[in-house]
Amino acid sequence: MDAPILRWLDSTPAVTQSWLVKRVANPECAAQAAHTTWTQVATLPGATLTFTDSTLPAGSTAVYVVQAVLKDGSTGPTSNQAVTCLRPAKATGLVATGSTTSIGLSWTNPAGTTAVDVYRDGLLLAHLGAVTTYTDSTGYGHSHTYAVVASNRWELLAMTGFQTGHTVPVGDALAKTYFTAASSDGRRLASGTTTAYTAPAAPTTGASATRAVPSTSTNSATVYWKPAGWTGSGTTPVATRDATWSTERHQSATSVWTAVWTKTARTTTSKVDTGRTWGDVVPTGSRPATPSAADRGRP
CATH class of the missing domain: 2.60.40.10 (Immunoglobulins)
Known part of the structure; x- marks a missing residue:
């Protein structure tokens, strides 16, 4: 798989001087006729009946033959063809x-x-x-x-x-x-x-009160949140993935969401909202602050 190994038999060892190893090689996904010329890749002693081709490029399919050179200098017929290949290199x-x-x-x-x-x-x-x-x-x-x-x-x-x-x-x-x-x-x-x-999952959020009434005390509510957990074993630190959070509120069911805090550090998990109106009912929600690179999932 990483270096083809050829083996063959010699039916006439008394007259064999040496061996010629030849191949035609192409990338596995190339057209069959991309390269058709036989290339000699080794000359071996007559007693050697095996060859490891360490020069075949990764991902190549190769066709091999061997041919004997006789002691009188002539060459014998080529062997049958053997086809093998290497796996690709690393992506x-x-x-x-x-x-x-x-x-x-x-x-x-x-x-x-x-x-x-x-x-x-x-x-x-x-x-x-x-x-x-x-x-x-x-x-x-x-x-x-x-x-x-x-x-x-x-x-x-x-x-x-x-x-x-x-x-x-x-x-x-x-x-x-x-x-x-x-x-x-x-x-x-x-x-x-x-x-x-990716962007963080939605956190768990809540508030210490849901309705403000006239009084001599400060008109406020404590909002708290807990970041959601992460799935996977990525190595980017959690503090980078959800570095900051934003918090929004709306005063009534028909009002629009408006920002309360932006880019709050992830280590801060509660804050006091002093901008409420007497008698309101205030849903709150926290989410990753944008356009932080961390929220887009880019290291």
């Missing part, structure tokens, strides 16, 4: 951008990519075609870490035992070991990770 340039209720991903696929798997918080989330963007429609209050894996039929063969008709199960861990080999740790080749978050 690069992964970027995650948070918005109000979703997180968008973009990346660059390496040569030979025919499919992409998206991982969220270390677990397989989605199977995609050979695309370079994905939107995770999470809803409010999510913070996640992402990675992507570029795949092709040869990568799937190593992971599932099948070239087609099977996929790595959704929910599998990115750190899972799928096979044992001296040249590999048996895991998938993932991009680097990146983190993003």
Whole structure:
């Protein structure tokens, strides 16, 4: 999967001087006739009956033949053709951008990519075609870490035992070991990770009183709120995700909402409203202050 290994038999070892190894290679997703010229990639001693091709580019499909050079200087017939391939290299340039209720991903696929798997918080989330963007429609209050894996039929063969008709199960861990080999740790080749978050979920709010009446005391009410929790294991600190909050009120069921406080630090969870009118009934609500970058989910 990471370096093809060829093996063959010599039916006439007494007359074999050396071996020529030749190949035709193309990216897995390239047209079959993109490259058709045989290239010699190795000359080996006559007693050597195996070859590891460490020069085949990742994501390539290659067709190999071997040919004997006889002791009289002539060449024997070419062998049968052997076809193999390498999995793609790692996807690069992964970027995650948070918005109000979703997180968008973009990346660059390496040569030979025919499919992409998206991982969220270390677990397989989605199977995609050979695309370079994905939107995770999470809803409010999510913070996640992402990675992507570029795949092709040869990568799937190593992971599932099948070239087609099977996929790595959704929910599998990115750190899972799928096979044992001296040249590999048996895991998938993932991009680097990146983190993003959405706007916070709605907080829990309340007030110490709902009606003001004439008196000699101060006409006020204490408004309090509790930030909602977050879903996911994104690494952006919570204090950055919902850094500030705004609070609004309206005086009656028919009045419009007006700002009371804007950009209140998240560590402040209650404030006293002294701007009420005698006899009003005042619903209150808090939400993330805008247009803070934190509220848009951008680190």
